[in-house]
Amino acid sequence: MEFEAVIGLEVHAQLLTETKIFCSCKNEFGAPPNTNVCPVCLGMPGSLPVLNKKAVEYAVKAALALNCKINRYSVFARKHYFYPDLPKAYQITQYELPFAENGWIEIEKPDGTKKKIRIKRIHMEEDAGKTIHGEGLDPNSYVDLNRAGTPLIEIVSEPDISTPEEARLYMQKLRDILVWIGVNDGNLEEGSLRCDANVSIRPKGSDKLGTRTEIKNVNSFRFIQKALEYEIERQIKVVRSGGEVVQETRLFDSQRGITKTMRTKEEAEDYRYFPEPDLPPLIIDDEWLESIKASLPELPDQVKERFIRDYGITSYDADILVRDRALARFFEEAAKNYSGEAKKVANIIISDLLGALNEEKLEISESPVEPLHVAQLLELVDKEVISLRVAKEEIIPEMVKSGKEPRAIVEEKGLVQISDESALKEIIKKVLENNEKAVKQYREGNDKQKQKAVKFLIGQVMKETRGKANPKLLNQLIPQVLEEV
């Protein structure tokens, strides 16, 4: 019998607000332990939470970007459990009435097929602190409450995901969207996005759901796929050997690449949810919702479609350009300033500029090169002032280093294309003298061999001129000189 997997993901995303969700402590990663704390996030007796408006706006922004319906009336609740990094012994979250429901995102698989993954709900909540266990001989555990009270949204998908690869693509897409709209920094290593996966198996084609397990804390794209691959395989083995999958929570051991039982259903905690009496219901009125909607940028999928439609670039290039909002902006700005075909702009950005920036360890958002300069550079190529090769190999790296305009670099370095026929002829003659073999091949060979010889000789002239020779003219002049000599 063949099996298929049914997967649903719960993704926790930290919101990039300046301050925490229920107090005015700074929300930042990496501060010395227990420095961004106050009576509220320490759970001191008598302290009370006050909801951060910005956190609501970021959460609603995310929900809108994920095509959710915004509930105008939602309620905070307390979720109870005891742990040293949970100062109040309850987490303020949303339970019965979350602020957003019924959304979806679309993933695109490597073969180009697309699939919609539905989102069941999104709710707002506070993050807990961190418990750090002593290393080596240190028997103590330490609690750092800087993270306690960091605003989170939990995005719960429907069980629409069928393969570990889809799960990874879904998570990547979520990350891209949240980073794009500026509510999350996308940093999985720092815990900005964390994922729990629910997975079950069933005979292929069946519409019944099997018993699921939950895998906790799979915190990299690679691990999501690996953990699920392992877990699906494990469940299939259990069923094939006549056993039954037990409902339980499992932990992914990334070093060994396996999942292990953490707690079974019987040991599951009763969180004793009830509405948070310290916070009134959250009401999002028309005016507020409209202003949040207005602040939402065009989303990657929309931008991609528009790039293909309006700028005639390939789907492949568009995908790369919308991976980063700053990059998409850069492209569009350059394309607008360029009189030629926009796909040349896409091409030079993707295949040359990004590499040159990478060499200098710069992000596109930190690029010393302005979009206008890229357009100017391509104009110089079109006007045959320089060759494309010079543009790519000589000028772009210099633009990245110095931030200077392309024309200034061309002049400084004397990189103007040589289009003077007599000058080129002199150079060609010199090259022919040094390449008798190729000359011979041209003279004695058939058409195909002739072409090959010309191509080789063009390369040699380019080498001689450091790429400055006008390639169009060379195509014409080399056979001419060969015939003359």
Place this chain on the structure above:
Amino acid sequence: MELLNKSLRELNELIKRKEVKPTEILEELLNRIKETEPKLNAYITVTEEKARKKAEIADKELEKLGEDEIPELFGIPLSIKDNINVENVRMTCASKILENFISPYDATVIKKLRERGAIFVGKNNLDEFAMGSSTETSYFGPTKNPWDLERVPGGSSGGSAAAVSARSAIASLGSDTGGSIRQPAALCGVVGLKPTYGRVSRYGLTAFASSLDQIGPITKTVEDAAYLLNIISGQDSKDATSVRIPVPDFLENLNNEIKGLKAGLPKEYFVEGIEPEVKEKVLEAVKKLESLGVEIEEISLPNTKYAVETYYIIAPAEASSNLGRFDGVRYTYRAKDYKNLIDMYCKTRAEGFGDEVKRRIMIGTYTLSAGYYDAYYLKAQKVRTLIYQGFQNAFEKVDFIVTPVSPTTAFRIGEKTDDPIKMYLSDIFTIAVNLAGLPAISIPCGFDNKNLPVGLQIIGKAFDEVTILNVANVIEKELNLNTIPPV
């Protein structure tokens, strides 16, 4: 003693005229505390040295200040129930688990009082975490009633009420979740006001039941209550449940004409378990109102008979949640020997909490459990809505409601400690008010044959403290009782 009998307004005037210095008031008060504490045990902590330093500074400042620059509470020492945070002062909540806890911050009410010049002299005894009606569950021992040292002062703000009554406090702040200000005020013969839920910030009040708790004044007179309410009221950006609504001048409206007002007398409040003398004194006060031109109308609040049961679902549920933070990890008492984390939690909480607190944590944990939530908590919230609507209906016909505060006068220490239900019923007349979020005041209206004070409760419409303070002030003047206890 002379200064300690004065009202807040009188003290303020004496200070303004520089006839009395803050240190003089403080020393007289400290002497009185030293004299009465061995009998009463109304204080858990007296911050004698701190207060003295502040008073000395105030003395010096006073020399430089003009009459108009002196705020309402300048140099006046106040005491505070020991579940409200005062920065750098121990706050125990009368529990072993917070025996050594020093507050890291001021509650909003404390900040406001401080801004008006108040000095804090100490923290008053209470039932552990404000759970009780007799101040007997305090880890620091019971407070005694100044009218009869064999009897309880009521609770949970028993320390505040006993101290104000015995003049070992000039005025105090208490907290009221089901009657914890009004019932001890009644049993000690002083004035206790529970403001409308949302009128006064709860920020800095150790939460017992968050949807019911409210801070309020416990004072010698109605005027003093209005005096303090003026200062502590108002929306607070640190308490999302405090309400943005204008704060009227409660002092200015104390002597308004009450003729023509309508008073409701709920028939359900004068039947079950009420002592005949309590009923008699309350009805005498009602007669007085009538003679002053108030129209008396019998009303019905049928759902209030469910108030105690409803309260004992909601309050313990919230308490079980609010008290989770006292876990031995950060600032509380921690058990000495434990095997692991869970063992540390269990032992710390088993050793740190008293029986009544544990009882309520268990009730609340149970009613919030999966499978019971709908049957208990959710149902109780629905009844709560009905109780609220019952009051709303009544207030369509009347301007305020008059009831007894407690079915009995002060009972003997130990009399009800073994019978929680009997203890819970001593709040039968006060609890519905918290469930409905309404303001209510308790004032003395006479004495029984054992010379124990009887309290009268006046319940107002939401945010209409003006009317109940006005009516209370007029009756207080009319009755003109001697409320100085024998102690």
